[in-house]
Amino acid sequence: MDDTILKITGLTKRYGAKTALDNVSFEVKKGRIYGFIGENGAGKTTTIRAITGLSSIEQGSVELFGKSDKAGLIHARRKMGCLVEHPILELHKSAKENLKSQQLLYGNKDGSRIEKLLERVGLGDVKNKKVGDFSLGMKQRLGIAMALINSPELLILDEPVNGLDPMGMVEVRELLLSLCRDDGITIVISSHILTELYQLATDYIMISHGRILSTLTKDELDSFCTTHVILETESNGRALEALKAGGIGPADLDENSIRIFGNAGTKDVAKLMYEKGILVTHLAKHERTLEEYYMELLGRGA
Numbered sequence: 001m002d003d004t005i006l007k008i009t010g011l012t013k014r015y016g017a018k019t020a021l022d023n024v025s026f027e028v029k030k031g032r033i034y035g036f037i038g039e040n041g042a043g044k045t046t047t048i049r050a051i052t053g054l055s056s057i058e059q060g061s062v063e064l065f066g067k068s069d070k071a072g073l074i075h076a077r078r079k080m081g082c083l084v085e086h087p088i089l090e091l092h093k094s095a096k097e098n099l100k101s102q103q104l105l106y107g108n109k110d111g112s113r114i115e116k117l118l119e120r121v122g123l124g125d126v127k128n129k130k131v132g133d134f135s136l137g138m139k140q141r142l143g144i145a146m147a148l149i150n151s152p153e154l155l156i157l158d159e160p161v162n163g164l165d166p167m168g169m170v171e172v173r174e175l176l177l178s179l180c181r182d183d184g185i186t187i188v189i190s191s192h193i194l195t196e197l198y199q200l201a202t203d204y205i206m207i208s209h210g211r212i213l214s215t216l217t218k219d220e221l222d223s224f225c226t227t228h229v230i231l232e233t234e235s236n237g238r239a240l241e242a243l244k245a246g247g248i249g250p251a252d253l254d255e256n257s258i259r260i261f262g263n264a265g266t267k268d269v270a271k272l273m274y275e276k277g278i279l280v281t282h283l284a285k286h287e288r289t290l291e292e293y294y295m296e297l298l299g300r301g302a
């Protein structure tokens with residue numbers, strides 16, 4: 001069964017002479033959390049506005065829950081909730097009253113849904129408090145509750161942790177992880193900081209200057225960040241020979257360490273050294289940081 005719920009194909013958008021999106025294509029599959037990563041001005045909000053219907057599509061297509069025609073998209077968008085940057089809240093009203101107003105937009109009056117949602121986002125205890133007195137993190141969680149009011153299958157959040165303190169970030173992260181894990185909601189979340197989304201996303205869509213640089217899973221990202229294995233032994237000369245004969249590598253000697261490239265992991269290397277009776281004094285994976293990998297991608301894209 002194809003579990004693609006959102007498919008963007010060849011999206012191009014210009015503002016006068018400025019190309020904000022250049023042939024953007026990617027897919028979103030059910031039950032996953034996508035980190036949509038790009039520097040300021042990369043095109044994240046423009047893409048999200050096209051998906052949510054807040055801006056028109058000049059070229060390319062958006063297919064949501066299998067629908068890409070105008071009428072079908074309007075219907076499909078009812079299965080989607082979104083929060084673009086900070087939520088629009090009525091500060092003099094309570095969290096509960098804000099949710100009630102949002103629910104009315106969908107023509108719904110189910111009070112129990114509001115109570116459940118407030119508990120779900122951890123605002124049950126403060127539901128009757130004035131929103132103007134809330135911290136930024138609480139306001140963002142209320143914004144997420146508002147995006148969830150119509151029980152969406154897909155949640156799209158544009159920079160939801162912007163400006164949050166570390167505690168606020170953790171609260172939002174825990175909430176989003178649980179919405180995906182426990183409620184099966186697919187999430188697309190944009191940010192300009194890869195490390196911020198590393199603990200949250202299962203997949204990454206990287207955009208820069210309006211172009212998609214890379215789409216990859218967390219496992220792929222991890223493997224790209226592992227560049228080589230470092231080995232130190234009592235006899236590096238013998239170890240190099242053993243690696244060559246064992247088809248592991250390529251490998252080279254860097255001062256007192258051997259650098260082993262290719263697909264071999266530390267386990268393969270340790271096993272081979274053990275079999276050849278070579279004493280290993282150090283064995284580790286060398287990893288690029290996420291920032292290094294991302295900057296490299298940006299460099300290549302430019």
Ligand code: ATP
Pocket residue numbers: 015018019020038039040041042043044045046047192
């Ligand atoms: P940020 O993280 O700063 O929000 P972003 O990745 O969301 O950045 P967009 O807001 O999508 O980036 O902007 C993409 C490009 O399009 C930028 O160069 C921006 O200046 C330009 N742009 C966006 N909206 C408009 C507009 N209404 N008029 C003119 N140019 C625009």
